[in-house]
Amino acid sequence: MSKSKRLLELMMTINRKRKFTVKELAQEFGVSTRTMLRDLQELSELGVPLYSEVGPHGGYQVLKERILPPIAFSEEEAVAMFFAVHALRHYSSLPFESESASALNKFYLHMSGDVRDRIDQMKNRVDFVTPTRQQESPFLSILLEAAVDQKVLLITYGSDGDEACRKIQPIGIYASNGLWFCPAYCFLRKDFRIFRCDRIQSAKYDTEGTEPMDLRDVHLGNKETVFQTEKESVGLYAELSQKGVQMCEAVLWLGSHLHIREDGTGWLVGPIPQNDIPFYARFFIGLGNEATVKQPPELIDTIKRLFAEILSKYDS
Incomplete structure (x- = not known):
């Protein structure tokens, strides 16, 4: 086995193991312990985060930030992966913010020049539109x-x-x-x-x-x-125009409440938490004439009250 192939298989092997000794790896790969020590040293210099412990129960282990083995991507797969991460840029906060930026840079910098040129041409011609928010979510x-x-x-x-x-x-x-x-x-x-x-x-x-x-x-x-198993809930029913349906389709939390007819109109039906009626009232006010709430009565009363408060601001 060539050295380069041995190093690649060694990287894959130690990523699968939680802990190992030089002797175990040497026997598995059929090399001397001295050769295995040199191989581990080379992997460490390449960035594989190895940690060694001395003593009767010692050995090597790979730290939490393990390095994945090399993966061969086709040109189209690489471009798709790049734009999958690129699409997240509209969010001011991400759970893996620095890691996403690092992965994006690695994909871009390790591509051939013609592929980078193609990505540069595509950047302003494809997007995943998400409202840009100023609010940070640091946790x-x-x-x-x-x-x-x-x-x-x-x-x-x-x-x-x-x-x-x-x-x-x-x-x-x-x-x-x-x-x-x-x-x-x-x-x-x-x-x-x-x-x-x-x-x-x-x-x-x-x-x-x-x-x-x-x-x-x-x-x-x-x-x-x-x-939906919440104890204090009320039944919602609201009619939607075609535009109302389109507006509600973009609202993730409506979930299975939304139903659409063949003509493009639709309706919302299902249980909603009673404590959230003020929230739903403000939501339906935002839909304007594109929605008509039929049930529950307390939601209708809340919408009327909010409308009255809005109108009072403009009474002369």
Whole structure:
């Protein structure tokens, strides 16, 4: 086996292992321990983050930031990967912000000149339009980690001018219309809630011993089912014009509430949390004449009250 091929296979092997010794690798590759030590030294110089421990239980291990083995991309695949990351640039915050920028630079710099020229020509001819927001969401990484690791977080949350400390257990994060949201179990409300990530003022792991919920089977793919089991809910029904349907299609959280007829009109139907009626009232006011709420009565009354407050500002 040539040295270059051995180094490549060695990189793939140590990425699969959590811990290993030089003797084990030497036997596996059929080389002397001295040769294996030189190979590991070369991989370390190439950027593979190796850590060594001495003693009877010592050996080598690859640090958390493991290096993936080389992957061969076709030209079209490389361009597709570049623009997949490039599309995220409209977001002011990302869970892997520096890593995304680093990956984008690596893709671009390691492409041939003609491929880079092609990307440069395409940059201003393809885009994934997302509203650019000024709000920062600096705690995306810890929210995502807590969701994956089933951990409880202590957050400071600001909403409608008030700030409150909450203990939450995230189930994930998602982006919609340029903003980030975190569905989570709220230990204060004893129910699931959706938190706007830019309103989270601080976030750290809980140290008071709060027992995490078993949310391994709760994720973004089935969160609608979980949220619809809320005890205090009311039935929503609203008619939509063709333009109203188009406006609602862009709203991720409406989910399965939206139904469309063959002529392009549609309707919204399904349970909504009673506590969120003021939020839904403001949403329907934003739709204007493109939506007509039929149910529930308390939502209609809230919309009328908000309209009256708006009109009073313009009474002479």
